[in-house]
Amino acid sequence: MWSGTLFALAAGLMWGLVFVAPLMLPEYPASWLTLGRYLAFGLICLPLAWVDRRALRQLQAADWRMAVRLSLVGNFLYYLALAAAIQRAGNPLVSALIGTLPVVIAVVSNRRNALRDGHLPWRRLAPSLVAIAAGLACINQTEWQTHAQTDASRYGSGALLALVALAAWTWYPIRNADWLREHPDRSPRAWATAQGLVSLPLALLGMAALAAGAALGWAPVASPFDSPLGPNPAGFVGLMLLIGLAASWGGTLCWNEASQRLPTALAGQLIVFETLSALAYGYLWRGQWPSALAATGIALLIGGVIWALRVKPVPADDRVYSQVHS
16 A cells, blocks of 8 residues: 555655746747656667566557557647646646646546456545635636736636646546556566557657648648757757656556556545646746645645555445445
């Protein structure tokens, strides 16, 4: 339980980096940030693939197809929507919306995977969910007051894109955990590397599509820069390599380790570490301390996670479970 929690914490700390990258490079479109991140991720995974070559050979065609699906939804779609949302509506709103993931995933997983993982009793789980939801509401309220002057249409489109990212990142950890729990003999590190390997050709195809669209003068993908790497090549390449290694590979590896140790419903709640990290990095980037209301929200989030760790799954009998939930 505790080793799984520490792995989830490490994943959250690394995943939180992706919430500040669009703020650090605001002149770069979300498509550039997404493709740059996963191109770097794929390149980083090439030498790692040699280390894990034996484990990767054990993967069947169906496993590689699953890796492609996980990468398309959990990597490209998620970060494209997330980066665009942050650039439109700001880091705090998006962090708060993505922060509802613990509640969404717990609700979905506790019913969906009870026979496999055991059932977390709702009465025992409810206080942690309420605390997490209240904490997110506090953070969202204080950030809405801070950004009340933001253009309404831009702010609204950012919120909608954040919901797209929320849906993608709800699907990803559940399906990823399903595969890992169905293949307990497989290496979580090799599975993280496999997802990075399939990201490389997908990123190259995406860049080729952007280049073709720009050459044809298609406005949505036309390059806003004269230089292929934009106005800050060193910053762009360095940041993409950093989040490619830490957030993409390292975060996925740590999350895979956590997913093999924890029930899916409980692991879903621990994604709150990503929210806390994203908010902390956002406040550091702004050079501000959180307000009293935001600090209260953060305390509620931490309290909800600690409470959730005390809830133990109860084995679910197939017949009894079917009768109760029919």
